[in-house]
Amino acid sequence: MKRRQLPSWIALVLVPIVLIAACRKTEPTLDDRAPQIDTPPADANPGPPIFTDVTANCGIAFTYRNGEEADQLTILESLGGGVALIDYDQDGLLDIFVTGGGYFAGVDGKEIRGHPNRLYKNLGGWKFKDVTAEVGLPTEGTFYSHGVAVGDYDNDGWPDLLVTGYGRLALYRNDHGRFTDVTESVGLRDQRPLHWSTGAAWADLDGDGRADLFICHYVDWSFANHPPCPGGIGPRHVDVCSPTRFRPLAQQLFLSNANGTFRDATEAAGIKPGKGLGVVIVDVDHDGRPDIYVANDAYDNHLYLNRGGGHFEEVGLSRGVALSEQGVSAGSMGVDAADYDGSGHFSLFVTNFQQEPHDLYQNDGRGQFRHASRRAGITALGLNFVGFGTGFIDYDRDGAEDLFISNGHAYRYPSPPATLAQKAVLLHNPARQPGGLSEVRFQNVSEQAGEYFRSVHRGRGVAFGDLDNDGRVDMVVSHCNEPVAILRNVDTTPNHWLGVRLVGQPYRDAVGAELTLEVGGRKLTRAIKGGGGYLSANDSRVMFGLGSAPRADRLTVRWPSGRVQTWDGSALGADRYVHLREGEPGVAHHDR
Secondary structure (H helix, E strand, O other): OOOOOOOHHHHHHHHHHHHHHHHOOOOOOOOOOOOOOEOOOOOOOOOOOOEEEOHHHOOOOOEEEOOHHHOOOOHHHHOOOOEEEEOOOOOOOOEEEEOOEEEEEOOOOOEEEEOOOEEEEEEEOOEEEEOOOOOOOOOOOOOEEEEEEEEOOOOOOOOEEEEEEEOOOEEEEEOOOOEEEOOOOOOOOOOOOOOEEEEEEEEOOOOOOOOEEEEEEOEOOEOOEOOOEEOOOOOOOEEOOOHHHOOEEEOEEEEEOOOOOEEEOHHHHOOOEEOEEEEEEEOOOOOOOOEEEEEEEOOOOEEEEEEEOOEEEEOHHHHOOOOOOOOOOOEOOOEEEEOOOOOOOOEEEEOOOOOOOOEEEEEOOOOOEEEOOOOOOHHHHOOOOOEEEEEEEOOOOOOOOEEEEEEEOOOOOOOOOOOOEEOOEEEEOOOOOOOOOOOOOOEEOHHHOOHHHHOOEOEEEEEEEOOOOOOOOEEEEEEEOOEOEEEEEOOOOOOEEEEEEEEOOOOOOOOOOEEEEEEOOEEEEEEOOEEOEOOOEOOOOEEEEEEOOOOOOEEEEEOOOOOEEEEEHHHHOOOEEEEEEOOOOOOEEEOO
């Protein structure tokens, strides 16, 4: 997330040098000639918005607070929080869970306490109700919270909630719409002296048909290890420290015992320490076993290839996804995976700190990845953004995966031209015919996307999902010390769509399943992913944009068990959600 800070006098000397160098025009290099993002002129008529902010009238008024009012300038304050979309009561509508953060108390201001989290029930019609108390979740803060992961750990058909944070985490079992804290009874209590959990993801990682759990941990900061760090423009010339000042913590892998409890298998599985923030679980090598990719902050990113039986091989460096295009460890936060280029393979995307372009690692289908940020135009966004929440999202239902990035600085006093609050970015991926390693050129449509994108925010986690079941993927964005934003997708493109919910057997969540939809001469490849983004959990349904095609031709699903099933497009229909169960040929329609 954060690079080494420079003293203010050095910054004053370097800024004019950099400006002079930037003004010198040299012969373009091959990289300089690479495709850049197409951005409409500033005075262009933006037309109808793509997203509209409906927060004010929906019944949600909630702010993640990081405790910065105590002026402790801790690295703890920099991470922010996440959002989960979860149909907790199984009524067919996605509900919204938000983490609350924390604050500093006590005589010396060094007691770390938590603000409460909140669960909002979706009443329909873009109205929500706070049901935190009535569903049995704590209404008072229990610990300083950050992230959230959703998974049906006990395979009973009711999604459960895992909340991460500083000092501890909590697993809330969903008992048919009411929640019970089962953290200790299932074996998830961390016995280590320092616990700082961040991103987390559920998946069946050892192939036994039960959900396992990967948990990222950050750095060894505490008030006993809280050095003053120089800052350029702060009143005391100090600021939040970079993670380079701290040691990495051990990540954690918990495997299910198949009886509702877990065992810590971190060491036996080959999991390394890291400064983990974002994590996504997806089968990158198509061997039928879900792999784990971890975005580490100011530390090499880790790619764990699943070798079966709960064993992993870390291959980030050798496969080309550990470092930035400049060959250094970047300040990585958010992460996602998608077949953005129509190749049938899952590439990886990581958001980074300022002066570090975001990394798009293109999967070549032969076990290696190559940097594609310049060719895709992502580098053209500039170097002053600090990216956090992110995700591939086909917002216009044309079958091509677009990309959203939530931005906001991690330092309290960033040096100009960087700012504390920053604009979010929406990149459009033009639909195209499939082909290996297609050269995709994203288009920056942020100015056309809506008022939210034309104002600045301290963005952190974001969750993607269809909140009103109209086939348009909406977004819920968390910010630091700023109200959460509910962004309704109102895109008017007349494209068709198909939403798919998979129910596996025996592993119901089916994380790791690969879906291939044939439509209009194209093959669209999607996956049920574990984790993804930044500290958040998305709609578990898979959305396919069909473009102008009235329906799909065929859907093929490769389940985590290895079973392969195919459904004809005439049975699936279009502009509706369908539920598909492993081993059953039928299709359950859930029309909007």
